Amino acid sequence: MPDTETGLADRPPLVLSERDNVAVLAARAEAGSDPLELGAPLSAAVAPGHKIARRPIGIGEPVVKYGQVIGYATAPIAAGEHVHSHNCEIGEHERAYRISDKLAEARAAIPRLNDGDIAGSFLGYQRADGRAGTRNMIALVATVNCSATVVRRAADILNASGMLDDWPNIDGVVAFAHGTGCGMASNGPGWEILQRVLWGHATHPNVGAAVFVGLGCEVMQVARMKALYSDGAETRFHGLAIQENGGTRATIERIVETVRELLPEVNRTARRPTPVSALKLGLQCGGSDGWSGITANPALGIACDLLVAQGATVVLSETPEIFGAEQLLLSRAASQEVADRLIERIRWWEDYAAKNGASLDQNPSPGNKAGGLTTILEKSLGAVAKAGATPLNEVVGYGEQVKGPGLVFMDTPGYDPVSATGQIAGGCQLVAFTTGRGSAFGSKPAPTLKIATSDRLYRAMREDMDVNAGDVLETGVSLAEKGREIHDRLIAAASGEQTKSEALGLGDHEFVPWQIGAVL
Structure with missing residues (x-):
């Protein structure tokens, strides 16, 4: 795959918040180039989606992206220098949780929809117990x-x-x-x-x-x-x-x-008009890259807010992959009880990882790092974005039935097949899956709709990708427009439109229950 996007070669690095001391390269920067025009040419080429320093960062100082700390400098970083795992690591992140301090903002983030703004229904299989299916x-x-x-x-x-x-x-x-x-x-x-x-x-x-x-x-x-x-x-x-x-x-x-x-x-049982409030959507991301938190994930978050506004349920999961960004969820917890449940799960995972000779900060994967993600803090901030901005109403255990409505968190591992298996067991009838590096994921009986973070990926894996979020950068499509497109594609899939993973026959081998406990 080519390293540069066709419309991004001349675009300057992206500054996502004025608080940030790093910028994200929109296109590959060659050795000797000076993308930020700071008089500090790069000593080696840097791939798109990676970060360069906007100003000097001293040893131990925080590295800030999205206006949030994503790690700390392990060596002096000069202005214009590549910032990645060779000079940045996780360190300690904020644990003085502020519970529900942004709950009012989260409630206000639920879109107010007027008649005719949105369809409000899908063609579903209505069951005797009051639920509805997207497949039969x-x-x-x-x-x-x-x-x-x-x-x-x-x-x-x-x-x-x-x-x-x-x-x-x-x-x-x-x-x-x-x-x-x-x-x-x-x-x-x-x-x-x-x-x-x-x-x-x-x-x-x-x-x-x-x-x-x-x-x-x-x-x-x-x-x-x-x-x-x-x-x-x-x-x-x-x-x-x-x-x-x-x-x-x-x-x-x-x-x-x-x-x-x-x-x-x-x-x-035949398809009949069914309120969107009957939908439960599982949220997944895999093969994340430096664009995940900039294009596909926030666009999916907007789609989720639109669904929540109609009474639907969206289910975020992968506890090890929200580690470091849990404050973003706790700050909009609907109650202290909901917050306490999430904190208890985070602490369980820290203990579980330690008992097995691992730690949660060993994430991201090699592929994530190649795509520009340096620490689990950075990855988690992007991952949480796909859940939108509405209140966190419920926290459930792995595979437990999700009640909803609104945003729910399910405790699962970060491994996509295991995580999605738990969401589907909990009642999710659709899965939305964002990816930056590429994925061949599918699921049954709930179909998966895959969203590419970049034009480059969408062109390279067109038969696998349902939606291209790369045009948010490539042609200036707004996140609001892309979120609405994702919403509409989800409703179409719920009504029977075949997803790319279904057309390819994927999903038969992604049923992977979480195995925990002694093998006797």
């Missing part, structure tokens, strides 16, 4: 790794058979296979998480019927899940055990026949 799928849910191959083969047979062609209201058969379900404690957090995830996917509003498939002797038993979570809708679910159905081949055949019998009933 049949789920084959493995309770244990022993049945993973069985559900995958059965799904492949069904989707390739042409059997679904006569049922236009059914969007496919999906297999939820994983690598656990046995060899684990029969209680505790690992067991609870897997139960929530499996039940959350089987009962998801995008699922019209589900077939649980186990070996028969595993720790994760369907009957126990039903006893804990059942809402009396057992008729939607069917259970099979390989040990009781004649083995692998016979069980696959039984699954195929079971689904064949379910098709008429699942197909009876």
Whole structure:
């Protein structure tokens, strides 16, 4: 991929706040050039999205971007010098939290929409429990790794058979296979998480019927899940055990026949106009770069505010990747209880990382750093931007059902498939995924809409990217315009428009429940 954007070669470095002592390069700066015209030529080329100093920064002084501290200088930094991991590190960040001190501003940030400003509805599959789906799928849910191959083969047979062609209201058969379900404690957090995830996917509003498939002797038993979570809708679910159905081949055949019998009933549900308030959107970012917090993430944040204004729910997650920027969420917490829950989760993660020989400041990844992100503080500030500016109303555990409305935080790891699996288990019917380095992510049964941070990425991965946010820089499209475009694309996807990840068949291998606890 070329290093420069076609319309940015002559654009000066970006200053995002007057408080900033760094500027962000809009285009590649060659060795010997002086992008800020400070009489300080660069000793080596610097890639777009990276930072250069606007003025001298002494050892130990804060490095400021977005008007926020993103790290501290580990060496004297001259005006005009490249600022990155060779001379900047995280240090200590602000922990004197100011709870709800910007709650009034957050409430005022909810857009006031007039009649006709926005559609206000999507075409959804309305369920008997009052929820609505954006897809109508049949789920084959493995309770244990022993049945993973069985559900995958059965799904492949069904989707390739042409059997679904006569049922236009059914969007496919999906297999939820994983690598656990046995060899684990029969209680505790690992067991609870897997139960929530499996039940959350089987009962998801995008699922019209589900077939649980186990070996028969595993720790994760369907009957126990039903006893804990059942809402009396057992008729939607069917259970099979390989040990009781004649083995692998016979069980696959039984699954195929079971689904064949379910098709008429699942197909009876058709798309109908549904209020946008029924939507729950999972927010993800992966392969972030120096543009993520400038283009795609804040534009997605504006789209989220528009959704919240209509009564919808947006779900931010990835606790290790908001580390350092948690104050931005705590300052708009709807209550002390909500704030305390988020602080408790941050502290849990610090302890969890330390017990496993890691620390939260070891993020960002090598790819993030190549894209211009230096510290987790910088990455987190950009990541939080995708959640918009409205109040934080709720904090939930991994895979727990999200109530909403408004902005909700779900405690998850930063690993995208694990994080999105938890959001979908919690009821999210769509996922919005921003990326700067590029991503081949997809998800089922909730489709993913991917948003590129730059023109360069959008051109390079056009078949994977649904929305180009690079034109915010390239051609001067406003963040408000781009946020509205993302909002409209999300509503179209909710109404059945196929996303790029769906067209490519992605999402079958991104079901990854968080494995935590002892393997026995």
